[in-house]
Amino acid sequence: MADAVTTEEVRHIATLARLKLSDAEVERFTRELAAIIGYVEKLREVDVTHVEPTAHAVGAHNVFRDDVVQPSPGAAMAMANAPQKQNEFFRVPKVLDQDTV
Amino acid sequence: MATMQTATEIAARVREGKQPAGEAVRACLERIEQLDGELGAFLWVDREGAQRRADAVDQRVAKGETDLPLAGVPVAVKDNICVAGTPTTCGSRILEKFVAPYEAHVAERLRAAGAIVIGKTNLDEFAMGSSTENSALGVTRNPWNRGHVPGGSSGGSAVAVAAGMVPVALGSDTGGSVRQPASFCGVVGLKPTYGRVSRYGLVAFGSSLDQIGPLARTAEDAALVLGAIAGADARDTTCLEAPVPAYADELAAPLAGTRVGIAREYFGEGLSDETRAAVDAAIGILRANGADVVDVHLPHMTYGVACYYLIAPAEASSNLARYDGVHYGHRAAANDIIDMYSASREEGFGAEVKRRIMLGTYALSSGYYDAYYARAMKVRTLLRRDFEHAFKQCDVICSPVTPTTAFAFGEKADDPLAMYLADVYTISANLAGIPAVSVPCGFDGRGLPVGLQIMGKPLAEGKVLSVAHHYQSLTDHHKKVPS
Numbered sequence: 367m368a369d370a371v372t373t374e375e376v377r378h379i380a381t382l383a384r385l386k387l388s389d390a391e392v393e394r395f396t397r398e399l400a401a402i403i404g405y406v407e408k409l410r411e412v413d414v415t416h417v418e419p420t421a422h423a424v425g426a427h428n429v430f431r432d433d434v435v436q437p438s439p440g441a442a443m444a445m446a447n448a449p450q451k452q453n454e455f456f457r458v459p460k461v462l463d464q465d466t467v
Numbered sequence: 468m469a470t471m472q473t474a475t476e477i478a479a480r481v482r483e484g485k486q487p488a489g490e491a492v493r494a495c496l497e498r499i500e501q502l503d504g505e506l507g508a509f510l511w512v513d514r515e516g517a518q519r520r521a522d523a524v525d526q527r528v529a530k531g532e533t534d535l536p537l538a539g540v541p542v543a544v545k546d547n548i549c550v551a552g553t554p555t556t557c558g559s560r561i562l563e564k565f566v567a568p569y570e571a572h573v574a575e576r577l578r579a580a581g582a583i584v585i586g587k588t589n590l591d592e593f594a595m596g597s598s599t600e601n602s603a604l605g606v607t608r609n610p611w612n613r614g615h616v617p618g619g620s621s622g623g624s625a626v627a628v629a630a631g632m633v634p635v636a637l638g639s640d641t642g643g644s645v646r647q648p649a650s651f652c653g654v655v656g657l658k659p660t661y662g663r664v665s666r667y668g669l670v671a672f673g674s675s676l677d678q679i680g681p682l683a684r685t686a687e688d689a690a691l692v693l694g695a696i697a698g699a700d701a702r703d704t705t706c707l708e709a710p711v712p713a714y715a716d717e718l719a720a721p722l723a724g725t726r727v728g729i730a731r732e733y734f735g736e737g738l739s740d741e742t743r744a745a746v747d748a749a750i751g752i753l754r755a756n757g758a759d760v761v762d763v764h765l766p767h768m769t770y771g772v773a774c775y776y777l778i779a780p781a782e783a784s785s786n787l788a789r790y791d792g793v794h795y796g797h798r799a800a801a802n803d804i805i806d807m808y809s810a811s812r813e814e815g816f817g818a819e820v821k822r823r824i825m826l827g828t829y830a831l832s833s834g835y836y837d838a839y840y841a842r843a844m845k846v847r848t849l850l851r852r853d854f855e856h857a858f859k860q861c862d863v864i865c866s867p868v869t870p871t872t873a874f875a876f877g878e879k880a881d882d883p884l885a886m887y888l889a890d891v892y893t894i895s896a897n898l899a900g901i902p903a904v905s906v907p908c909g910f911d912g913r914g915l916p917v918g919l920q921i922m923g924k925p926l927a928e929g930k931v932l933s934v935a936h937h938y939q940s941l942t943d944h945h946k947k948v949p950s
Contacts, residue, residue: 376825383784383828384791385821386809395825401884402826406773406839412846419844420851421675422705423661423900424925429704443568447795456793461804 371400471948474540474634474688478581481539482528488521488539491634492583495541499586499632507607508617508626510546511554512586517541520583527581535581536695542577543627543636546587547594548679549668550574553584557670558592558602561790561797561815571668572703573637573679573696580695588623588636592817593787594644594672596620597889600880601819609652610949611915615873618648621682625652628682630949635683635692641673642775643868643893645680646905650868650918653907653944655935656682657689660925661900662707664693665700671786673779674705676897684945686906686935690714693928709926717929722937723757725930728861732768733892739871745909745917746867752941753865753934763857763864767850768895774850775894776887777830777843783820784827790815822883851899858924863934866892868905868918892920902928906935907944916944 376396380387387395421427441454450457472480472491480486496514503509524539544550547557549567551574556562570578577584591601599607599622607622609615610630617626621638625648628636638645640658649656657680664679671677681692697711727750734743754760792798792811799810816824830839857864870889879886896903901922908919919938923931939945 371829375829379825379828379832382832383824384788384805384808384812385816385824386806386813387821391821395822398822398883399826399829402776402887403829405884406777406843409770409773409777409839409842409846412767412770412842412849414842414845414849417845417848419841420848420898421844423675423851423898424707431701439568444794446568447565449792449796449798458793459801459804459807 371396371403471631472634473685474537474683474691477540477634478536478538478691481524481581482533482535484528486539488524488583489518491539492517492521492541492585495585495633498630502630502632505608505613506610506626506630507605508588508623508630508632509543509586510556510558510589510604510623513553513584517583517585524581524583536691537577537580537582540582540635541585541633542582543586543588543624543633544574544584545590545621545624545636545638547590547639547670548573548637550584550587553587555587555670556604557594558590558604559815559817559820560603561811563604563797565795569668572665572700574668576696582695585633588621588627590623591620592820593670593783594620594639594641595783595819595823597643597647597886598874598879599623599648600876601817603817609873611653612873612913615875615915616651618651618873620644622648624682625649625654625656628652628654628684635681635688637679638682639669639677639679640897641676641779642897643890645682646868646893646903646918646920647890649682649905651873651916653916653947654682654684655686655689655904655906655945656680657693657904657928657932658896658902659693659697659928660707660902662705663697663902663926663928665703665706667700667702673782674786675782676779686904686932686939687715687718689904690718690932712929714929714932718933718936720930720933721757722753722934725758725863725934726861727753727758727760728763728857728864729760730763730765730768730857730864730866732765733866737870737891738867741911742867742869742871742917746865746919749908749919749938750865753938756937756941761861763860765853765857765895767846767853770846771850771895771898772888772891774843774846774898775890776826777839778847780823780827781830781840782827784824784831787820787824819883847898850895854899854901862923863931864922866920866922868892868920872911872915872917896922901925902931904931904935906938908938908942909944
C-alpha cells in the first residue's frame with residue numbers, strides 16, 4: 367500500500383503515461399493524487415475475500431461471430447486524419463539512432 | 468413554436484405527410500441561431516447537410532417507407548460519438564481537427580430511423596467531468612441561469628434539449644454524464660443497461676461503464692429514441708443480444724402496484740434540503756397514485772465513488788494511450804518518437820484528462836494493481852449484489868440525481884475531489900450496469916431544476932421510463948421552458 371504520493375512517484379507515473387509534465391503540474395498532481403488516493407483508501411475497510419471481480423455488469427462473456435471476412439477500411443480512409451504521411455505510410459520522427467541502424 | 472414539438476409528434480406528422488421533414492429542422496436551426504451564441508451547446512452545426520437530409524427523408528416517406536420511427540426528428544449528438552464525415556473532437560485539443568472516417572452504430576440507427584443529426588454538442592473533454600467546464604473548445608451555460616454550469620459531461624446535449632434547440636439528443640453516461648446534466652437542465656436523461664446500446668463509434672472512456680443514452684423533454688421521447696438505437700451489434704461484443712421491446716407499449720403499464728424502493732443511503736449527509744424536499748414530494752406523488760413505497764438497503768453504496776474513481780481512470784488511462792500523435796490527432800514537433808508521444812499528449816490533453824490518466828496509471832502500476840484496481844472491481848461485485856437483493860423487494864429504486872442543483876461556474880473547478888464526490892448518486896447505476904433515468908421533479912428557490920432518479924433491474928428500461936412517464940403525466944415541471 368502506498369504512503370503519501372511523492373513527486374518522484376508522480377514523475378515516474380508521468381513517464382509511464384507518456385506525459386511530459388511541467389514542474390508546476392508535477393507539484394499539483396502530487397498534491398491532488400495524494401488527496402484522491404487518500405479518499406479511495408476507504409475500500410480497504412471492505413472484506414473482499416472470496417469475491418470475484420465484476421467486469422461485465424450484466425455478465426455477457428465469450429461472444430463469438432462467424433469467421434467470415436468482413437470489409438475493412440482502405441488505406442485512404444485509415445490515413446485521412448494522419449498528422450504526417452508519405453505515400454501510404456504514417457511518417458514519424460526517427461525511432462532508432464543513426465549508429466544503431 | 469415548432470421546436471417545442473416533441474419527437475413523437477414530429478415523427479407522426481412527417482410519416483403522415485402533414486409536415487415536411489425540413490420544417491422541424493428549420494425551426495431548430497433558427498432557434499440555435501437565436502440562442503446558441505450565448506448558451507454554447509453546439510460545437511458544430513450542419514446547416515446545409517441537415518436540410519439536404521431532411522429532403523431525403525421526405526423522399527423516403529413519399530416512396531411509402533413506413534418504418535421511420537424518428538421521421539424528420541432533428542437530433543443533437545454529443546461530440547464523442549462518430550458521425551461519418553463530421554468533426555468529432557471530444558472537446559479536446561488533441562482531436563480538434565479530427566473528422567470521423569466512419570459512422571457510430573447509433574448514428575447509423577438514427578439515420579435508418581429517419582432522424583436528422585443537425586449538430587455535435589459540447590462536453591467535458593473526453594466526457595471527463597460534471598460541469599462541461601473541462602471542454603477545451605468552449606463554454607456551455609445553463610439556460611435556467613447563465614452563471615451556472617449545465618452539468619456534464621453531456622452538458623451541450625442537455626442544454627440543446629432544455630432550450631428547445633432540438634427535441635432530443637444523444638449523450639454518453641459513464642458515471643452520470645447523461646443523468647446529471649439532464650437533472651441540472653430540467654430534462655429527461657436515460658442511461659440504459661450496460662450493453663443495451665452498442666458503443667461502436669463512441670470514443671472510449673471507461674469501457675466497462677460507458678453507455679450511450681437519450682436526452683429528451685419527455686420520457687415518451689426518450690423511449691422512442693431508445694427503441695431506435697438499442698439492440699445487438701456484432702461490432703461491440705459487450706452489446707447484449709436481448710430483443711428490444713416495444714417501449715411505447717411498456718410506458719402504458721400501470722403505475723398502481725409498482726413497488727418503489729427507497730434506500731436511505733441516497734438521502735444522507737450532503738443532500739441539500741431543497742433537493743430532498745422536491746424528491747420526497749415526487750415520491751409522494753407516485754405513492755398517491757398507487758405505487759407501494761418500500762425501504763431497501765444498499766450497504767456498499769457508500770463505496771461507489773471510491774470504486775468508480777479507480778475503475779474509470781484506470782480504464783481511461785488505457786483507452787487514451789492511443790492518442791500518441793502517430794495515426795491521428797494533434798502531433799507536437801519533436802526530435803524523436805518518445806518525445807513526440809509525450810509532447811503531443813502534454814499539449815493535447817487538458818488538466819482533468821491528465822489527472823485521470825495519472826490516477827489510472829498509478830492504480831494499474833506495478834505493486835498497486837491488486838490494492839486498487841482489482842479491489843475496486845471486487846467491491847463493485849458487492850455493490851451489484853446489493854442491487855440484485857434490493858430488486859427482489861422492489862421494481863424500481865427512486866433517489867435524487869445529485870446532492871444539489873447546478874452550481875456556479877468555478878465553484879468546484881479547483882477541487883477535483885469535491886467535484887467527484889458530487890457524482891455519488893449516479894455512479895452506482897454504472898458500476899452495477901443497471902438502467903436509470905433522470906426526470907425533472909421541481910425547482911429550487913433560485914429557479915434551478917431538480918431531478919428524480921429512477922433505477923431498475925437490468926434491461927428494465929421500459930419500467931423506469933414508464934414510471935417517469937406516469938410521473939410526467941401527473942406533473943408540469945417538464946413543460947416549463949427557460950426564458
